[in-house]
Each structure stands twice: as C-alpha cells, then as structure tokens.
Amino acid sequence: MAIVPHDAGGSSVSMAMPMLTPDNYMVWAIKAHAILDTHTLWEAVAPTGDAVVDGKKCKTARAMLLGTLVEDILLQVSAKLTAREVWDSLKVRFIGADxxxxxxxxxxxxxxxxxxxxxxxxxxxxxxxxxxxxxxxxxxxxxxxxxxxxxxxxxxxxxxxxxxxxxxxxxxxxxxxxxxxxxxxxxxxxxxxxxxGQDGGEHGGDQLLLTVAQWAARERQQGSARDDGGGRSVASGNGGNRRSRCYNCGQRGHFRRDCTHQRKAAVVEERALLADVGVVDAGLL
Incomplete structure (x- = not known):
C-alpha cells in the first residue's frame, strides 16, 4: 500500500492509497479520488475543459495510481503514459465501456x-x-x-x-x-x-372481524328473541314476565301475544266490520 506524506499545518500525516483488487474497484476509486484531490493531483486525471495539465503532477498522479495495482493489472496498464489514460483503462476494465x-x-x-x-x-x-x-x-x-x-x-x-x-x-x-x-x-x-392493534397485524384484523361477528350474532339473537316482529323481550330467571314489557300496550308483566288490549281491539274491529257488512247487505235488499 502506497504511503503518501501530507503536510497540513506543519504536521506530517500519512495518507495511504488503497490497493486495487478485483472486487473493490468502486471503494478504491472513491478513496483514490479523494487522496489525489487532497494533493491537488486530480486535475491531472480529469482536467477541466481545455486546461493544460502540469507535467509533474501528471507523473506524480500516474506513479501513485500504478503503486496501487497488483502485478497482473500493472502489466496491462504500464504502457499508459498519463494518469488519465491509466485511470480510464482501469475504469473500462472493472466497469466496462460507456x-x-x-x-x-x-x-x-x-x-x-x-x-x-x-x-x-x-x-x-x-x-x-x-x-x-x-x-x-x-x-x-x-x-x-x-x-x-x-x-x-x-x-x-x-x-x-x-x-x-x-x-x-x-x-x-x-x-x-x-x-x-x-x-x-x-x-x-x-x-x-x-x-x-389498528394496522391489521397479528391481532388487529382478527379482533376487528370478531367484533363484527359478535354484532351480527347479537342482532340475530335479538331478532330471534322477539315474537312476531319484536313482541317479546329476552327474560332470564324467575320473574322474567314481570320485567318484560308489552310492545302493544306498553305495560310490564306480559308479552304482546298475551295482551288483552290487543284482543279487545281485534274483537271491536271484527264487530265493526260485521256491522258494516250488514249495513251494506241491508241496503242492497
């Protein structure tokens, strides 16, 4: 691994150029770019516009790049005379053509x-x-x-x-x-x-479905407990009739099917109907 001394504020800091392997090109490129740029040598690898590349910087950058290569890769790019040519050759090798x-x-x-x-x-x-x-x-x-x-x-x-x-x-x-x-x-x-438990996860969705099922069962139970469309209420224990309310007259103690008011009303209505029929028959006669 190439060691490059770097003088920052009078102190000497060693910056190591990473070695390039067949599997670490992207990491190597990022680190190499940063180190070359720190030493103002990146302009030799990627010059801006028509800027003239300093010959000394180009040689230094090329030497640093070659120092990071293993022998077989080094022999393939040794004919490249500039730092830019070395860099582009490595890029094509590891990434491919454009x-x-x-x-x-x-x-x-x-x-x-x-x-x-x-x-x-x-x-x-x-x-x-x-x-x-x-x-x-x-x-x-x-x-x-x-x-x-x-x-x-x-x-x-x-x-x-x-x-x-x-x-x-x-x-x-x-x-x-x-x-x-x-x-x-x-x-x-x-x-x-x-x-x-509101996201339909492990328990939320099951609990929501269970609640719906409970409501449906409750509705069915209440519907079956009513007599003739809701005439009686569910009673439990002894004295359930005393607590039940008649849906016909509103009084407690009996169901609508046993309501005497209902029977009396039916008798009165039946007599009135017979009376009307009799009147009509009399008129026809």
Missing amino acids: RVWAARLATLRGDFDRLRMADGEALDVYVGRLGAMTARYASLGATLGDAALVKKLLDTVPDHLCPAVAGIEQFCNIDEMAFDEALGRLRAFDEQTQHR
Whole structure:
C-alpha cells in the first residue's frame, strides 16, 4: 500500500492509497479520488475543459495510481503514459465501456422502478432491499440520492401506513428530507399502530372481524328473541314476565301475544266490520 506524506499545518500525516483488487474497484476509486484531490493531483486525471495539465503532477498522479495495482493489472496498464489514460483503462476494465455501463445502469433503474413492498413484509426488511439497491448503484459508479429514496419509500408502502405518508407529504418538504428522517417517521407510526392493534397485524384484523361477528350474532339473537316482529323481550330467571314489557300496550308483566288490549281491539274491529257488512247487505235488499 502506497504511503503518501501530507503536510497540513506543519504536521506530517500519512495518507495511504488503497490497493486495487478485483472486487473493490468502486471503494478504491472513491478513496483514490479523494487522496489525489487532497494533493491537488486530480486535475491531472480529469482536467477541466481545455486546461493544460502540469507535467509533474501528471507523473506524480500516474506513479501513485500504478503503486496501487497488483502485478497482473500493472502489466496491462504500464504502457499508459498519463494518469488519465491509466485511470480510464482501469475504469473500462472493472466497469466496462460507456455503452455497457449505460445499459447496466438502465437495467438497474428499471429494477428500482419496479421495486415494491410486498404484502405482509416488515418495514425494516423492505428498507434493507432499498439499501441493497443503493449498493448496486454504487457498484456502477452512480448514486441514489435521498430524494429518490424518500419518494420510492413513500410511494410503495402498504395501505396501513398511508396516514403517515399523508402527514409527511402535507407538513414536510420531501424533496429536502433525509431518508433516515422519513424512515424514522414511518417506523414510529408503524409501531404505534401495531401497539394499538389498528394496522391489521397479528391481532388487529382478527379482533376487528370478531367484533363484527359478535354484532351480527347479537342482532340475530335479538331478532330471534322477539315474537312476531319484536313482541317479546329476552327474560332470564324467575320473574322474567314481570320485567318484560308489552310492545302493544306498553305495560310490564306480559308479552304482546298475551295482551288483552290487543284482543279487545281485534274483537271491536271484527264487530265493526260485521256491522258494516250488514249495513251494506241491508241496503242492497
């Protein structure tokens, strides 16, 4: 590992250029870029516009890059005479040509767009899948910003988290919100609803269905307890008739089917009807 002395404010600090392996190119590129930029050597690798590259800086940057390579890779790029050529050659080797890289990135973007939270999937598990997608982006030299991650998270959560999403979108600027903040708000809401049994989780949905069933059973029980459309009430124990109320006359102590007022009214009505029939018959005669 190459050791590069760095003088900052009179103190000597050793900055180590990481060794490049077949599996760590993205991490190596990030660290190498930062170290070269600290020594003002990055301009030799990626010059700005038509800027003239300083020859000494170019040689120094090239030497630092070659010092991070194992023997087989070193022999393949040793013919590159500038730091930029060495860097571009390594990029093509580990990432691919621009067209290949663009095709891989397009495929990855499609996978990200299709990513959804599965039914019954825990929030932390889904966040883990988002983190894996972020790592895949980084392996291609691209990044997933907080804005894209927050939007994906809010757009793909299940229905029981929609009230929290509505609150976040109404009171927060999601374009500037950090992903960890959005995740923390959703996690807090999820835990609260699970605690109250309102999210259709392990017990909430069963309890809700049980309540509906109980109400239905109660309605059936009350309906069967009524006589002739609600004429009697359910009585328990001795003296139930004393507590029952007649739905015909309103008095306690009997049911509507036993109500004498009802019978008297029926007799009066029957006599009146016979009288009317008799009058009509008499007129016809």
